[in-house]
Amino acid sequence: xxxxxxxxxxxxxxxxxxxxxxxxxxxxxxxxxxxxxxxxxxxxxxxxxxxxxxxxxxxxxxxxxxxxxxxxxxxxxxxxxxxxxxxxxxxxxxxxxxxxxxxxxxxxxxxxxxxxxxxxxxxxxxxxxxxxxxxxxxxxxxxxxxxxxxxxxxxxxxxxxxxxxxxxxxxxxxxxxxxxxxxxxxxxxxxxxxxxxxxxxxxxxxxxxxxxxxxxxxxxxxxxxxxxxxxxxxxxxxxxxxxxxxxxxxxxxxxxxxxxxxxxxxxxxxxxxxxxxxxxxxxxxxxxxxxxxxxxxxxxxxxxxxxxxxxxxxxxxxxxxxxxxxxx
Numbered sequence: 001x002x003x004x005x006x007x008x009x010x011x012x013x014x015x016x017x018x019x020x021x022x023x024x025x026x027x028x029x030x031x032x033x034x035x036x037x038x039x040x041x042x043x044x045x046x047x048x049x050x051x052x053x054x055x056x057x058x059x060x061x062x063x064x065x066x067x068x069x070x071x072x073x074x075x076x077x078x079x080x081x082x083x084x085x086x087x088x089x090x091x092x093x094x095x096x097x098x099x100x101x102x103x104x105x106x107x108x109x110x111x112x113x114x115x116x117x118x119x120x121x122x123x124x125x126x127x128x129x130x131x132x133x134x135x136x137x138x139x140x141x142x143x144x145x146x147x148x149x150x151x152x153x154x155x156x157x158x159x160x161x162x163x164x165x166x167x168x169x170x171x172x173x174x175x176x177x178x179x180x181x182x183x184x185x186x187x188x189x190x191x192x193x194x195x196x197x198x199x200x201x202x203x204x205x206x207x208x209x210x211x212x213x214x215x216x217x218x219x220x221x222x223x224x225x226x227x228x229x230x231x232x233x234x235x236x237x238x239x240x241x242x243x244x245x246x247x248x249x250x251x252x253x254x255x256x257x258x259x260x261x262x263x264x265x266x267x268x269x270x271x272x273x274x275x276x277x278x279x280x281x282x283x284x285x286x287x288x289x290x291x292x293x294x295x296x297x298x299x300x301x302x303x304x305x306x307x308x309x310x311x312x313x314x315x316x317x318x319x320x321x322x323x324x325x326x327x328x
Contacts, residue, residue, distance in 0.1 A: 005226045009282030012225070015218055018210045019278050025070040025206040030063050031197060032190035038278070039181050039295060040067050040155065044215065045222050045274035048178025048267060049134055049154040051119070051299065058183055060157045061117060068113040069206040071215065073151065076111030080122040086129035093142040104141055109133050112149060112212065116156035120169055127173055130154070134176045151215050171302075178267045179292075180299040218277070225273040226283040230328040234286045235268045238293055241321045242301050248324050252317055255307040260300040267296050286327045294318055 019041055026037050036052070040063070043050040052060050061077075068075035078089060091107035108114070109130070116130065133139050137148045156177070158169075174180070186194065237248070243259030245252035271292040272284045279288075294315065301314040 005282045007282075008221070008224055008226060009280070011221055012277055012282050013280050015214075015221055016277055016280050018214055018218060021209040022067065022070045025209050026063065026066045029066040029206055030059050031194045032186045033059055033063055033183065036060075036063055036181055036183055037067070039179055040064070041278065042271055042274045042292065043155075043178055044151070044153055045218055045277055046178060046267075046270040047151070047153075047219055048270065049156070049176060051174070051177040051180045052155065052157045052183060053160050053180065054157075054183030055185075056159060058185060060183055061115065064113070064115045064155045064157070066206050067155075068115070070208060071113070071210045071212070072208040073112035073212055073215075074110075074149070075113045075115070076108035077115040077117060078108050079117050080119050080126070082121055082123060084122045084126050086125050089126055090129050090133065090139040091141050102142065104144070104146075106141075106146070107139075109139060110146075110148065112151050112153070114152070114154050116154055118158060119156040120158045124170070127170055131170075131173050131176065134173070151212065151219070174299050175261055175263055177299065178271060179295040181295055182298075222270070222273050222277045225276050225281070227269060227273060228283065231272065231284045231286050231289055232269070234325070234328050235265055235272075235289055237325050238268070238289070238297075238321060239265050241325050242297065242318070245321065245324075248321070250320060250324050252320065255304055255310075255312055255317060256301060257304045258302040260297050264296055264300050268293065271296060290322060290327060293322060297321075 022041060023037060030037070040050055044067075052064070054060050065075070065077070087107065089107050090109050091105050093102040094105045095102050122130075129139070133148060133152075134154050137150075137152050138145050139148065140146075239260045239262075241248045241250065242256060245256065268289055272288040275288045275292055276282070276284045297318050298314050301317055303312060303314050303317065307313075307317070
């Protein structure tokens with residue numbers, strides 16, 4: 001197995017240069033936000049969707065656009081609004097009176113990188129249509145099913161402070177996102193650099209430095225990154241600690257309504273593999289799992305009314321879980 005891991009590591013070293021290329025291009029447009037950029041790349045390599053939450057004006061949309069432009073992929077931006085219809089998202093059938101037949105007009109969901117801007121502004125029917133695309137990588141128009149091109153990744157943004165005209169995302173859809181990333185304000189020095197670099201008359205644009213084929217090949221290699229039994233058991237322990245905290249010496253039963261789903265287990269494994277790939281490693285270390293745990297679990301651990309009354313968030317509970325479950 002050691003030789004196999006070493007062979008994987010050599011392959012990873014050869015292919016992981018694409019990560020540095022993407023980072024470099026994004027940094028030409030975006031100041032700071034390294035954590036967000038890295039998590040977006042992990043999601044891309046792990047074939048997962050990402051939900052980004054943050055106040056307006058902190059470069060959420062700009063970062064996503066820069067990521068898409070750094071790759072030779074089709075990019076679609078969908079501005080979600082309360083009057084958006086499923087047909088506006090996936091497409092519709094158009095009647096041609098000349099020949100009396102219907103033709104399919106595909107919607108913006110047919111892209112490689114799809115930005116769902118302010119996703120929580122769309123009504124339930126639109127969310128349902130997006131759910132099929134995210135989970136099945138296909139859409140149905142007029143009874144006909146169309147497969148989405150690979151790679152396919154939904155990057156959604158939402159505003160945490162504005163509630164008027166918004167619709168809470170269904171739990172089933174939130175669970176389809178590998179990561180939920182919370183984006184904060186830039187530091188003082190970063191904000192000063194933004195002032196120096198931004199020129200509203202000459203918008204900086206990134207160049208395509210990665211091809212579709214390179215992304216798909218990298219994903220295949222990520223799937224081969226070795227993860228041993230210790231790391232796998234650590235993943236299972238973390239997830240089960242959110243469901244049965246008393247087994248790990250935690251008195252959280254009255255604070256957790258629902259623990260993480262089995263999808264969290266699979267995402268923890270895949271994201272840890274992608275993180276190992278980004279670091280040039282051929283195998284996963286338990287600390288890789290711990291690094292991605294918060295972003296994978298924060299939207300899957302549902303707190304009780306009692307926890308809300310005490311102003312205890314899912315993040316507070318996950319931190320206690322991470323402290324209680326020993327890292328092998």
